[in-house]
Amino acid sequence: MTTFAELLLNGISLGSVYALIALGFVVIFRATEVVNFAHASLLLAGGYVTAVLHEDIGFWPALLVGIAGAAAVGAAVEFLVMRRYRGADHSVLAIVTIGVDILLTTELTRRIGTDVLALGDPWGDAVLTLGPISLAHTRIAAFVAAGLLITAFLLVFRYTSWGVAMRAAAESAETAALMGVRLGRVSLGAWAVAGGLAAVAALFLTVFPTPGLERATSLAALKAFPAAILGGLDSTTGALVGGLLIGITESLATGYQSDLAFLGRGLGDLAPYLVMIAVLLVRPAGLFGTKELARV
Amino acid sequence: MGGGGAGLVVRDLSVGYGPVRALREVSLEVPEGAVVTVLGGNGAGKSTLLRAVSRTLAFHGGTVTGGTVSLGDRRLDGLPPDRVVAAGVCQVPEGRQVFARMTVADNLRAGTFGSSGGRTARAAALRRVHELFPVLAERAQQHAGLLSGGEQQMLAVGRALMAAPKVLLLDEPSLGLAPLMAERIADTVREINDQGTSVLLVEQNAAIALRLADRAYVLEVGEVTLSGPAGELAASDEVRRRYLGVVDEDAAADASSARGTAPALSRWEG
Numbered sequence: 115m116t117t118f119a120e121l122l123l124n125g126i127s128l129g130s131v132y133a134l135i136a137l138g139f140v141v142i143f144r145a146t147e148v149v150n151f152a153h154a155s156l157l158l159a160g161g162y163v164t165a166v167l168h169e170d171i172g173f174w175p176a177l178l179v180g181i182a183g184a185a186a187v188g189a190a191v192e193f194l195v196m197r198r199y200r201g202a203d204h205s206v207l208a209i210v211t212i213g214v215d216i217l218l219t220t221e222l223t224r225r226i227g228t229d230v231l232a233l234g235d236p237w238g239d240a241v242l243t244l245g246p247i248s249l250a251h252t253r254i255a256a257f258v259a260a261g262l263l264i265t266a267f268l269l270v271f272r273y274t275s276w277g278v279a280m281r282a283a284a285e286s287a288e289t290a291a292l293m294g295v296r297l298g299r300v301s302l303g304a305w306a307v308a309g310g311l312a313a314v315a316a317l318f319l320t321v322f323p324t325p326g327l328e329r330a331t332s333l334a335a336l337k338a339f340p341a342a343i344l345g346g347l348d349s350t351t352g353a354l355v356g357g358l359l360i361g362i363t364e365s366l367a368t369g370y371q372s373d374l375a376f377l378g379r380g381l382g383d384l385a386p387y388l389v390m391i392a393v394l395l396v397r398p399a400g401l402f403g404t405k406e407l408a409r410v
Numbered sequence: 411m412g413g414g415g416a417g418l419v420v421r422d423l424s425v426g427y428g429p430v431r432a433l434r435e436v437s438l439e440v441p442e443g444a445v446v447t448v449l450g451g452n453g454a455g456k457s458t459l460l461r462a463v464s465r466t467l468a469f470h471g472g473t474v475t476g477g478t479v480s481l482g483d484r485r486l487d488g489l490p491p492d493r494v495v496a497a498g499v500c501q502v503p504e505g506r507q508v509f510a511r512m513t514v515a516d517n518l519r520a521g522t523f524g525s526s527g528g529r530t531a532r533a534a535a536l537r538r539v540h541e542l543f544p545v546l547a548e549r550a551q552q553h554a555g556l557l558s559g560g561e562q563q564m565l566a567v568g569r570a571l572m573a574a575p576k577v578l579l580l581d582e583p584s585l586g587l588a589p590l591m592a593e594r595i596a597d598t599v600r601e602i603n604d605q606g607t608s609v610l611l612v613e614q615n616a617a618i619a620l621r622l623a624d625r626a627y628v629l630e631v632g633e634v635t636l637s638g639p640a641g642e643l644a645a646s647d648e649v650r651r652r653y654l655g656v657v658d659e660d661a662a663a664d665a666s667s668a669r670g671t672a673p674a675l676s677r678w679e680g
Binding site for chain 1: 464466469490491492495496500501503507509510511512516519520521523524525569570573
């Protein structure tokens, strides 16, 4: 039972980090209807900047620069690449993001090489023990930070002009343009926000108990993809629920691996995709994906 | 014409969708404070004309191949859509196109992005919209997708008015509405115009459009074939026959004599 509670809490924490990444997917998808396969490379870029700078300027400034850097990379991708294809089919754009991802990831893995970079976080490997349950400080920090960021994001999305413009553009780009919404800005903002969120996620994907930032970090980031899809690609709520579901699934599947030995190893890595497929079989639009809400 | 004020002037406008020419050298004018209507059947190029003015042709793969659009002495062609709105020309799209997943209040808020005015201008615009359409104030927190067709049309018009435009472009506002609701929308268009907004109205319902308008243009296969004061056009045989569904006496006489002299028809009458 103790193990279960521990695994569950770890799963929730991990899930909230996945939710951050999935939120980035959703933001870009809603603003531009493009599935952004380059998301993992944005995350890697944010993590890399933080890792390189933290020794010189300290962890917190480095993290801020990392977030700003990933946001800038996101904005640059939008401005230099995606904008040139405006008006092209969305599936074409999705494939363009695959190209961008390959370029960015190749360059970053070349720089990282075989190293495992520390991000210099202040939590180290400290563990909080509550009775029988022990929980790494990093996991608590991840949960708190992700929770705060997601809340802030949802409030902004709900109440600010940027949020209204974004939602309007998500429903109908043409009508939004007719109302004077600047689509270019909306899309630029979406890519920047997604980059910033990814950089925060990069931090929590690489701290204890993970050894640090390495090539494979971008693979871990890809697990947010099933999270976004099973939640419904156009739903912010879906991203949160999907993220948590994937996090908990992964944590439990890894934790109880020994009991499930007949299924072979590596179930933890596989489980998110199994959950995604199972959900999509029942609800093809994802848990919270839009079913048309309109009177004709 | 129109005192040269801030009228909307379209000159020799040609538009193509790829190799397909949709408009050929169309010229028209919306003088300040006037209601001008453009009549025409499906595919005549009415919506294309509005898209060319609001600069949203690109969403449909269209391009302006010639001619100019200007508001007063300001050229609108070449601007991005948001700058056209900021210049004072706002379009209510065909089929309403309210943001169904957003609340009525947020829909109206979305209408303010193109507005050049500040907070007080926006508050004044909202008051005006709520006065014109009290139902929008009552349903402020409801999702727009759940409004009735007529209410959605009101919301679409109200949303465009939030930018406090000098010229309002209306694309088929009576489309799909019950006759009573179409009349109500027409009354509102009159009221909006009385408050000083010029209106360019594209309609298939020519009876309503000609009653509202000061001036009318008839568009056929991308070209202006008739234009003049709305009253004159409404009285002209061609417009009556083709767009008002009125058969004048001569034509009726022709028809009845034709019936008399066409024996083949008797089979069907018997």
